[in-house]
Amino acid sequence: MGQVIGIGAAPKRKEDQRFLTGRGNYVSDIKRPGMTAGVFIRSPHAHAVLRGIDKSAALAAPGVVAVLTGEDVAADGLGSLPCGWGISDAKGVPMKEPPFPMLAQGKVRFVGDMVAFVIAETLEQAKSAAELVNVNYEVLPSVVGVLDAVRPDAPQLFDDVPNNVCCDWELGDKAAVEAAFRKAAHVAKLSLVNNRLIGNPMEPRAAIAEYDPGKGHHTLWTTSQFPHVVRFLMSALVLKLPEHKVRVVAPDVGGGFGVKQFHYGEEAVVTWAAKRVLRPVKWVADRSEGYLSDRHGRDHVTEAELALDENGKFLALRVKTLANMGGYLSTFGPNIPTNLYAPLLGGVYTTPAIYCNVKVVFTNTVPVDAYRGAGRPEATFVVERIVDVAAAEMGIDRVELRRRNMIPKEAYPYQTPVLVQYDSGDPMGCLDGALVAADVKNFGVRKAESARNGKFRGLGFSTYVEACGLAPSRFAGRLGARGGLYESATVRVHPAGQVTVMIGTHNHGQGHETTFAQIVCEKLGVPFENVDIVFGDTDRVQFGMGTYGSRSLVVGGAALSKAADKVIVKGKKIAAHLLEASEQDIHFEAGKFSVAGTDRVKTIEEIAGAAYVPHNYPLEILEPGLEEQAYYDPVNFTYPGGCHIAEVEIDPETGIVTLVNYTAVDDVGTVINPMIVEGQLHGGIVQGVGQALYENAVYDESSGQLVSGSLMDYCVPRADHLPMMKVATHSTLCTHTPMGVKGCGEVGTIGSPAAVINAVVDALAHLGVTHVDMPATPNRIWRLLQNASLPVAAE
Amino acid sequence: MRAFAYHQPNEISEAVKLLTSVEDCKVLGGGMTLIPTLKQRLAAPAAVVDLAKLPALKGISDDGVTVTIGAMTPHAVVAASPIVQARIPALAHLASEIGDPAVRNRGTLGGSVANNDPAADYPAAVLGLGATIITSAREIAADRFFVGLFETALEPGEIITAIRFPVPVAAGYAKFKAPASRYALVGVFVARFADGVRVAVTGAGAGVFRVAAMEQALSQSFEPTSIASIKIDAAGLTSDIHAEADYRAHLVTVMAKRAVTAASR
Incomplete structure (x- = not known):
């Protein structure tokens, strides 16, 4: 029997065997019968009016199956790419939320904005035909930086978004902060830029879609960190498809860093196109295309001020930030520089008053969304830089100044002035x-x-x-989340005692197949090799919100732990029956159910066998089988x-x-x-x-x-x-x-x-x-x- | 990548014939520039002539005064060559710092020199050592070979077969690597001969160039300090997101000093 490898051990990663021997199964490895190749035509201009698209030459080119444009999207009555968060300004006025069509309609708003989709028998034919599509652009002045975008004479991306400001958001007690600044012995000031980043996962994004007209069933294979969310957003909001007729599979995925945690237009276009042409359609981004279409990260311009008393005690922090959203609102876009930023401005310090104002701004750039850390690196950079500035200006040692203001261990749980309560630290x-x-x-x-x-x-x-482990749903809902943020896991103990876990998080480099197996080993006492973790397929996994925000272990692992506990509870009932003891007297440890104070024992394998071959089984009070499911919604961030x-x-x-x-x-x-x-x-x-x-x-x-x-x-x-x-x-x-x-x-x-x-x-x-x-x-x-x-x- | 005809001749004459008779034909050396260009459809030649099977383009030889390297010799082979390491160690060092291992095992001397990328390393050595470019038709002195941005003295259908490097008394190459591409943001090759010093700069401008003031100063005294105050005019130098022209001008002096130090080791 194999080894039980539990919590705290460091086994080599289970998944590396297949990755290191070239046996991974990535989207671009997948081939479907009759598969066609798709290529996106992307805007070469940052800002332009679409005056017309002539696709006749492309349609006549060899091997071309279809050429689809924004007009076809509109004609089919399809929806806009949704934003998962709705934030509001201080007066409660909701953010400006202009539509984000999956293929541009009327205007393009960044270099890389999708204009048309060309489908052909081969990739080279699709590329050649794409060169024949004649797009008539009327180029407009563009703006790429936030400081320029909010100037009164700046080019306007949307007619109904004055000054390109999506939302003028704030958090904190402005009056208390102003009062604190008035009595400050010293005020440190800092202007900074948080540079724009591109995530660069090793595997570029890709999608394949197939439609089964017999069952009316769509399948989408996509490089996603959260296939269930893609299914929901795409089915319910974009393509208006019944969700039970849509399967989304995110197989092995080569890195994400946030770049793959959004619902992208490409996914919707490919799924829609596969039904139109009644052939499987495959699209794989090349690296250059990724640069122009993967959501970017960061891109803030910030003014920060820290008020201190004569001893260097922090009195208040005031932060004003302009955050670049790019040309449209991406799935989490407006949430990142607001809810995931300002609540972290307390840092590890006892700063009693904090006020933060964030102007969320549209520009003619790739939409900006979460990238590893997402809002929190930006906040940490502001706080930890201005502490150093203050230390230098006041002549106090940097470490000493931090110590003077640090939250002591005994003060936890600690309520900050910016929403969050730190539980421990x-x-x-x-x-x-x-x-x-x-x-x-x-x-x-x-x-x-x-x-x-x-x-x-x-x-x-x-x-x-x-703050991670996203997130307490109720709390997130108050902040503007339009979805829940729980996680789910199913623990299926097979008749011979092996275990399959179906979990809603997604493993794309984090080692979940190993870590989650260790949790199962620890909980159920089964050998490490007897545990498989299944993820990334909406037809195999019940539900899930996916992997981002350092949530997989915190929220998904908790669901898994709960589900394993349920297995133990049921196992005890079965053991009580088999061992002719009362349920309260059954003790479970290291894979064995025993009657307290006796040597009567049933292993979890024996219990599983009894559950699936219920000849001697309490059928009157207990269902056969040994499979349990749990959903976990956290009570706080971690x-x-x-x-x-x-x-x-x-x-x-x-x-x-x-x-x-x-x-x-x-x-x-x-x-x-x-x-x-x-x-x-x-x-x-x-x-x-x-x-x-x-x-x-x-x-x-x-x-x-x-x-x-x-x-x-x-x-x-x-x-x-x-x-x-x-x-x-x-x-x-x-x-x-x-x-x-x-x-x-x-x-x-x-x-x-x-x-x-x-x-x-x-x-x-x-x-x-x-x-x-x-x-x-x-x-x-x-x-x-x-x-x-x-x-x-x-x- | 669009479809194209592919030729792999066994004789130089056959290659020249193809290049002069077939319309819209490109030479393939190691393919480090041509293949990505084809893949991105930035070039779509009707035919490609692959030089990989030409035996005359391979090998490294030493006649006591010069070292001759076949045009199709990969960078990794130059870097590891006992002849080059013994006779012109600065050239072996330069080859060992080109790109990454994949590039060094595919990319070739002839390909790099014929392409004349303004940030490539080899042109600095070829010009700095005053090498001779041997082609299918003639011999061309380095000083006449590098004409401009991606431009050389090569005529259509002319193939580099080898490059003959004079063995210097001492030489050094110092390169400021562009952090992302590993191309030379600025690279300076300094070579000291019995009759004088040559200084060649790559990466800084539209093409490799010599610095007469530094050559004169170093001919007087081959010490880093003798060029420390020689400033290069930033006008005409490249300015991009990695380095502004005046910074590149500054780096030319810094890298030249370091090349002299390397040559003196």
């Missing part, structure tokens, strides 16, 4: 651990050594908290956090910033698999370092073209950009999740940008540098040095 403990792990006390020695080599060395801290310490060395001659040391001590609650947690932290930190030093989505201001439109120009960090990282956990247990887990998928990305930039600023502080915008590229650093007071010595 120990930021001071994480800070203390990280200070030791990063060998901060010897930093001066290392800095002196760098100086001898003509280099500037800097140290940066980020003591942060985030609040992982920690302390990250970055150490950089800057070459003043070239401006190159080298990350030389990185230390993270994070509180992620209970750790199910420490190897997977470490991997998540590594990956998250690297993406945060990418934002801080390398990644930048750049639009040309006059033409609206995406300049950083490929991996040649958009720098995703590579192994040789990074040092070996020291990561550790210092966990307090979440008080409201069944296993005490908090989630770990995004913490790295949330904590790290501020740590890195704080280190860069520290390295340059002696030159009078007080802030560096991201990414801290060599050119940007060199420019700062050119403008700084000290001349740079030649080698």
